[in-house]
Amino acid sequence: MRIGLLTPDPGHPLLAATAALLAPDHRVESLDANRDDLPPADLLGPGPLADVYLLKARTPQALALARHLEERGAPVVNSAAATAFCQDRTAMADLALRSGLPFAATRTAAALTELPDPDYPLVIKSRHSRRGDLVALVDDAARLRALAEEWPDEPVVAQPYLAGTGWDQKLWVVDGQVFCARRRSELAEPAGEPAEGGAFGPRELPADRAGLARRVGEVFGLDVYGVDLLDGPAEPDIVDINAFPGIRGQAGAPEALAALALRVARQGGGHRVPAPRDARRDTAGR
Template sequence: MRLCFLVEERYRHDGMPREVIRQLSAWGHQVDVVRPGRSLIRMSDAVRAGSHDAWVLKTVSGGPGLTLLEAAAAVGLTTVNDARSIRGVRDKALAAAIGRSRGLPMPPTYAAARPEALEEIPEAEFPLVVKPADGSSGRAVRLVPTPDRLRALRPELAAEGMLIAQPYVPNSGIDLKVYCVGGELYATERGSPLGPDGGTRGRRVPLSAEVAAIAAEVGAVYGLDLYGVDVLLGPDGPVVVDVNDFPSFKEVPDAAARVGRAVLELARGGGGRSRSALVGALTGAEPPVRTPEPPAATSRMTATVSGGR
């Protein structure tokens, strides 16, 4: 097969997707790498129909790679993930609106183009977690304890563009990250970026049936096949606080081979989940993809647990 990976400079030397590209090449597939952040691209040639079996995106939020991926999808090329699904989670304000409307356990979310607008949020909602709507990898995430502190941060926040704010979910300071690859779920935990250590290296942990069902539903709601979900275990149960297309898949065993096989499967099948999944989420229609059952021996979506903590 011939595949095209769109890789931002930030990820040029990262294990993901570099190791996946190496693995696919070792299996005999042709992999072309385009770096949209620094290359002059002749769009008509880049997305020529039939030139690649699938296009795969690994770029920063707001980077030029998504435009290229959407151009490829517009002429009927297979993309991993679906281009519209990626847009639906890259914009965190849009992702929150979709998730809440589809019943995912997500916190109330406020959005504002200017930081002073966030000062209208009732004091009872504090503390808040404030972050850029197009942020990634924990960039510029702030825990804001009081309205006074929010006002003091106005100059810093003004440089971040569109912002979202969510009431802080009390938790143990540990983030649970669930990765979906090849129809399997893997859970890792790591220190929160809001904690004193700013996030610590993760480790594999068992995945409960409740969290596995939520993670599987995330894929169905947004129309994603390769993705990650950030979950906090709050006082009222699990809460989804972020969704990432094509994440790092850290701590997933044999990640390069597993992701490589998943990309090939999606390429051969012309893509994964229905392209109308996101449209259904926006219109309120029932998505055509059935939410997978909680992990069981007969379920395609299986939760993988580690041998111990």
């Protein structure tokens, strides 16, 4: 089998470990999906496509390449549609809430200055998830004005601040297999405290949390993804959903990813390319 890695960083621990598991019997190829100097067809070059591609990138260039591969009949994990959908926090919250998932109530504004009647404290995030985006806890109007000056034209979402322990429950799913850890919230990072807190592995994960994580994959059409849950009195509110996160340091995750890649590769053109429910409904309605 030929397995393609769509990533600018094939040395990422998860991908490198997965490739090492596959390499003895299969051909693993890496393609820098973030290159913008060539169109997708030229970037791929001549010859047959790989049997499956793992999309570990979220840039516009990477998504365009993934869509091109899907149009040519190659299975991509996660699909371009599902990956792109999870970058829009407004669409994500709307679909999650309509699907009955415990997602934080979310309001959207074209800019910070257009937020209607903020109720402090609140959490502000860039509407479009990307590296270096805006994520901040806002306690008062002065802090909001300061952020508006720093991010004057940034579309944002606002969510009520929910008191927690200062930690997030990080759940990662690979083809239905759930991994987890407790990590410091990016809204609360006290100096000198460890980034990971206490024993919180699959054995400590309540069955309802694992079920919730798998339900997210069904709703959003994801095979490899992360679900961030609030750790505290208001749990299990979902804080964020990420397509193909790093999943670092999780025993068994490379094995699960390698098995998923081979399963999809063997299914070939018969693999159902997942998409969020909204995308599936829109396609069916055309």
